[in-house]
Amino acid sequence: MQDLKLKAADKRGIHQLGGDELVGWDEVTQGIILTSFEGDASNVAHLKAEERNYSDFNSYTATVASWRVQKPVFNIDVCIDCQNCWVWCPDTSIISRDKQMLGIDYDHCKGCEVCVEVCPTNPKSLLMFNEQEDLETALSQWPEKKKKEK
Amino acid sequence: MAITSIKNLKEFSTNNDRFEGALTLCPGCAHSMIVRELMNCTDDNLVIASNTGCLEVSTAVYPFTSWDTSWIHIGFENAATAVTGAEAMHKARKRKGTLKDNDAPVKFVAFGGDGSTFDIGFQWLSGAVERGHDFTYICLDNENYANTGGQRSSATPIGAHTSTAQAGTHSYGKKQKKKDIVAIMAAHGAPYVAQLAPNKWKSMAKGFQKALETEGPCFINTVSPCCTEWKFDPKDTINITDLATDSLMFPIYEIIDGHELNILYRPKNVLKVEDYLAAQGRYKHLFKPENRHVIDEIQKNIDEYWEMLQRREEARV
Structure with missing residues (x-):
């Protein structure tokens, strides 16, 4: 510095x-x-x-990763590439190329959870996990599709 | 031409972000959503000035800058003046042919918070619009001086608790109404004036593109929910904006040439303003029995204003 x-x-x-x-x-x-x-x-x-x-x-060369307590994890199998998370991410942390959502920029994400909130899929393709959780364990805990309540 | 496609979100997302991360705004702040959207809706070179405020202090933390365009900050009040000065210089150098690339389109944009737009920088903004420079002024309206600890501004609505208009046994928060800045700027005769919200990304991007394309001074007031001072969970930024636009607390409309009013969003189910107020900590005290009359007053103001907007749209005057 x-x-x-x-x-x-x-x-x-x-x-x-x-x-x-x-x-x-x-x-x-x-x-x-x-x-x-x-x-x-x-x-x-x-x-x-x-x-x-x-x-x-x-x-871009700096990082705010230390602000996070929880991190969003992205599950590409559920994602429909609607780009809601891209347009509303306040920290330019959604990596989106050629109309496809590729992942999250963990150097710039502050863990505000807005992307999880605006995700329209069922189950959500973005979920919050503890910062220490590694990605594979997080993906293995992904919830099942919720049935509609009648 | 440099306007980018906003037909749907997928097309919109092919733009390359020119607003970098690692800025120090609070998590979930709507300021950067609005700024990103402005910078993504055009490919032109941008010259941007910022008033002092949350946006300025957190995007230019020395020795870092988050702006991939030309950006300047001078004082609390004078983003409008700074950017119009740059615009005048650009015009003069274009005439003399001393620019590096004489044909490259350049757009001039100024950002201000509500404190620096409604109160401190109002004279500068009014002057710049009167002089008729070709620029766009965007107000990020979070209804208080959030950068300095949430003091009241003239954008704070009636009944809100702020650090200098506190709610307690003797008071229900701010007692005065919010200044109608959109009407004031329309009265200047500006060619394009609008009020937009980040949850309706398409009408917002359209409005920004229209303002950048329009020659002459344009003014846009955008709602920017502040999770710190409005006291809600950062993840709810977009939900709160939804409540604000659906309860008509922030109607989305534009005024062209000072008289032609168009309503850009009509909610299918108009919500009661109570839903919007209940979602935020700064209105908590209004739900005590002795303060219920303030909620009724807010609802009455909203209904009257919406009625006025609809009549003006119909009358086209």
């Missing part, structure tokens, strides 16, 4: 003004610019996350 901060300070222009020496308040360039990408970023809207050249300042 400290290295990143120093790197960011470089962009503020402290080096152009006086190298390693500290400069006065009236000499510092105002504000700070963080670049989200390395190099040209004009075509970003047409690149998938894995094709992009993220810089260290982009929060």
Whole structure:
């Protein structure tokens, strides 16, 4: 983190003004610019996350996984690719490519459970499990299809 | 052209997200649902300014940024001014031919919370709309100053408990009505003004696309349930929004050129406002017998407002 901060300070222009020496308040360039990408970023809207050249300042490289107590687990056998979870995920954590739901980005998921709540399948294709539970055990505990109550 | 398909969710989901995760909004916050939807409904380059608020402090935690587009933050009140300045500069440089790519379409968007839109930044917003810049202003309305601990704002509805309008033995929470910001912005003569909600993703994406396409200043008020200050479980964000739109607490409608009103969503079963109020902790005190009259008052206000909207839609004036 400290290295990143120093790197960011470089962009503020402290080096152009006086190298390693500290400069006065009236000499510092105002504000700070963080670049989200390395190099040209004009075509970003047409690149998938894995094709992009993220810089260290982009929060994509950071993680909030430690916020979670419970994690959502995805069962691909039940999923109908309705993409409800994708559109309502507040943390851009649903990995969806070519109209198919592929899984969950556990680096950015905070475990808010919105995806489980909006999942329309029976049984749900996303369920919350304890953070320590490994995926195979979780999938083996998947509930059966519920019958309609008459 | 750069408008992306929103025919159905599957087509919509082929867009590449330009709003990155690992932002520090509360789990289940509706702010990022709305921002993601805006950034996914177009492929154009975006220039975005944010007022100070939850969205700003949690997407730009130094040394990280969650924005894959140009983004600027200056002060609490002046996102509208900052983005219109950028728009004016873009226009001038386009005229002089000094841009790197003169033909690339660029859209200008400003985000503000309800505090910075209804109260603190209102003068700046009003000025920017009056000057007629080509930009879209989106208000993320969570009905209080959530970033600083839930103080009342002029967007807080009557009867709500906030940290500066507390409910107790002498008070039932905020005593004043909510400011009707959509009508105020429509009165400016803005070409497109709307109130939208994230649970109706299609009408929301359509509204955003319309606002981005429309030349001139556009204003959109979006409902953004705040699980921390409205006091409900994070997983219920979309359910609460459903209750809000179905009880007509937040009717979804648009006003074109200041007079042509269209209602965009008519609930099949209109719910009683009690259902919406009961789902949130901030209205808990209203269900005591001595405060029941406030619920009746809220229901009366909603009915009157819905009646007014329907009549205006019919009259086309």
